[in-house]
Amino acid sequence: MNRTELASVLRRSRERIAPGDVGLPSGSRRRTPGLRREEVALLAGISVDYVVRLEQGRGPVPSPQVLGSLARALRFDAAGRDQLFHLAGVPPPGPGTIDMHVRPSVLRLLDRFADLPVVVMSAKGDVLAWNEMACALQGDWSAIPPHRRNINRLRFLPDPADPPMSGVGATAEEFAATAEQSVAMLRSAAARYPDDAGVRALIDDLRRGSALFVDLWNAGRVGGWRSHTKTVRHPVAGAIVLDCDTLHVPDVDQSLIVYSAAPGTPAAESLALVRVLGMQSWDGGTVRR
Structure with missing residues (x-):
């Protein structure tokens, strides 16, 4: 698991997405570019603390379900999703499985x-x-x-x-x-x-x-x-x-x-x-x- 690069990819990806891109309100008092960690957690169905630990290079190896949810929440393409899995040291979804990633x-x-x-x-x-x-x-x-x-x-x-x-x-x-x-x-x-x-x-x-x-x-x-x-x-x-x-x-x-x-x-x-x-x-x- 490449914790440093995984953390960097998650932070960069969160910052490049506008709230409106994922159906969330933009609001007028946003102090950070892109999505807040709380919004990523909401979209991915995980705790805010988990997002924080991943972005800080801490915590356990994420499960395939968590990685898939993060890839969807952050609007990764198939190559980006696979990179996320590889950085976490987890094999990406293979053939014969239902595709849960929306391109x-x-x-x-x-x-x-x-x-x-x-x-x-x-x-x-x-x-x-x-x-x-x-x-x-x-x-x-x-x-x-x-x-x-x-x-x-x-x-x-x-x-x-x-x-x-x-x-x-x-x-x-x-x-x-x-x-x-x-x-x-x-x-x-x-x-x-x-x-x-x-x-x-x-x-x-x-x-x-x-x-x-x-x-x-x-x-x-x-x-x-x-x-x-x-x-x-x-x-x-x-x-x-x-x-x-x-x-x-x-x-x-x-x-x-x-x-x-x-x-x-x-x-x-x-x-x-x-x-x-x-x-x-x-x-x-x-x-x-």
């Missing part, structure tokens, strides 16, 4: 959807990146610990400690259809990545903790994300019926999920309201922007 070109595409909610999802349903509109519509993704940012984990294994998020589905039938689709997606991912430890651990947790998941899993349906209509229950704007389109990034097997509405429709007006409200409606009126 900068996809993040730039995400940034272009300024007025539409968009999330980037891994092959097994991990929410890897999002824009401000996604948080305004769905809830604050950065407040959810990284290991819980998975649609099946959130759906089938709810945790009272999770922050408030918008519900999905206006009827029992719609909820059942989306649940079936997400499980079919996971079953397909498990077939494509039989050696991926993360997908095996996720399925084991879901099978132990949710009878509904077991029923849907045993049904044996497979398939990827399909474009469809989805009802999102926002705490202020109410139920919004949106088109939900999937843009696949084939070489990394990731998907951009884009929510939109036809111009002039009630749903488009509701999305405009959500954009104005931003995050003000979440957590009893706490402004998180």
